Amino acid sequence: MEPTPSSRTGRPNVGLFVTCLVDLFRPSVGFAAVKLMEDAGCAVDAPMTQTCCGQPAYNSGDRADTRAIAEATIAAFEGFDYVVAPSGSCAGMLKKHYPALFRGDAAWEERARAFSDKVHELTSFLVDVLGVRNVAAAVPGTATYHDSCSGLRELGVQRQPRALLASVDGLKLTEMAEADVCCGFGGTFCVKYSEISNAIVEKKTANIEAAGADMLLAGDLGCLMNVAGKLRRQGSATEVRHVAEVLAGMTDTPPIGGR
């Protein structure tokens, strides 16, 4: 797919859907995403009228609040050629669930569909839409990659981050067992059923440790905070970062949850 150049700038006009977790906890991921897309020739902006994709309400069964948040999000990004999120989970919500949310609604169905057509997860946008093959980054060490569930199963994000990571100077990618199995985060699940969530993340950290990498990478901050929190509690030496930070070569910030 060829990127659509915006008539105004001559460059693809990308709206960054920052995601609430990146906005609040790890802005460096947002800036890494901006750098990656600007390096690839995009004009990037992050509209101030965005907050969250609405998943906490959606997955709690609260359709009314979800609808209100979704309407505001769709309106916030109407002027962009693309909407890109550094999260498979949020991108999946915008791309797959918004159209379902407005199905049968004459006023909103078409708007939601037009919006969702423009939505992409960051690494998938870089590889599948912009055709990026190499990134200009050097990060020495070994990394293992966790496939976050929504990105993997709703959007098919699996080879794109790995392809880009393979182009990072000095970085060796090593696969862990069960990389495609849930980390146990699950949004509000991790606090509602914290004991079960803990049992699941313990299996994940055991697989991470067995892979013997210096770094755990993934494309979703929710999973990363969950896994980082568990690794730090277990006294592990493995550092945790969002894949965008490594691809952008922005690893001077301390890792998630510190060292």
Add this chain to the structure above:
Amino acid sequence: MLITSPAFKQNAHEALADAQLQKAMGHVRSGFIDKRSHAVEALPEFDALRDSARAIKDHTLANLDLYLTAYEEKVLAAGGKVHWAETAAEARGIVLDICRMHDAKTVAKGKSMITEEIELNDFLEASGIRPVETDLGEYIIQLRGEHPSHIIAPAVHLNKEQVEADFRRVHTDLPPERDLSDPASLLGEARRVLRQKYFEADIGITGANFLVAETGSSIIVTNEGNGDLSQILPRVHVVIASIEKVVPTLEDAAQILRVLARSATGQEMSVYTTVSTGPRRPNDPDGPDEYHVILLDNGRSSMLGTEFQEMLRCIRCGACMNHCPVYHAVGGHAYGWVYPGPMGAVLTPSLIGVDKAGHLPNASTFCGRCESVCPMKIPLPKMMRHWREREWERGLNPTAARTGLKFWAWFARRPALYHLATWLAFPLLAVAGGRKRRFGFLPLAGGWVRHRDMPAPQGRTFMQQWRDRDALKQGSPL
């Protein structure tokens, strides 16, 4: 059976502390998943077969009344009898009538989840009739007074040492010094003990994987051959099946069989696929004198035409639970009723009420692995979310969770206030995180910090910094 679904959290707590269970669940994690994946890789058209299997069931469900009526006519034509049961109690009553008519003392049972659903064993025992489970797993849990923890591997929660202890406890007529250390020796012993029971049984009861409208046949698949013996040796064969088991033709059943065993155990076919049509005919070498089918609704028809109709495509392969991280963690008994795992999380609220089973559709990370392996492409996470919507509408969620969510949503719907509040709060939280950049304790986040640290925010929010960058670019004062 006592419904413990409302105590799911406590059940899960106990399951996580149960070392034997945790050891046994490790085998589910590796065994089933690899076998299914090899079977699927070996069949390039597997995904196309899933689509056609789904289409067959969707078509049947859209015309369920027609196919059930057609099926009934064919059963009658083959000399069988058909009994319609709206509720579990009606189905039990019909079974008892048949047993009384034949003065039955012992009933041999093939593996059947529907008889678990209607609690047939307890009922028969209370009526003075002895039910004998003939499937190895079912036999083991019957000895233990338990219920299945998995829909195709009822004793998957047990280790072989536990089974050995049960056999030594119950089979006291066998030499105590016998060697039972090898799983094959356990299987051999069960087979010898059970062989005699088939001949003692007056009535054989099986479930059905399919009912075929075209021929009036019922089909079961087993790996031990116990189902065949249960239905051929006794004088009377009773099939108990829920109404959504019907498919139009034998060809349709054959199509779905191609995805069933591969999804369940990774086999191309189960070892035995047995088609039964009516009682023994004059020239048949074997077969029962009477053939009864009990068609059970028990809540299914109320799912038709609702957002839960697609659940009726389920063919009970167990792939969803085999791939579920929550099921792996807590096992099947924690779900607190007959059907565990993702399919149980959708089906159980339909059958016993979401007020009792509300935890089940909530105890999911929505990782979507169940849907990705479901041979019938049932959108399990979507339907779990529909249950959460029903709970939200009825105000069944815990008050704290509701209030917290409404508070958050109030801000999320108001971007200006949301950014103002977060711009004030998160830099402070970052400072509180200190040089470690994480929290080991945090008020109102007990569920999180009990088990893991909470990474601290970096400092100013992205939107705050972005506004400043924009302002700088445009040369306006900050």
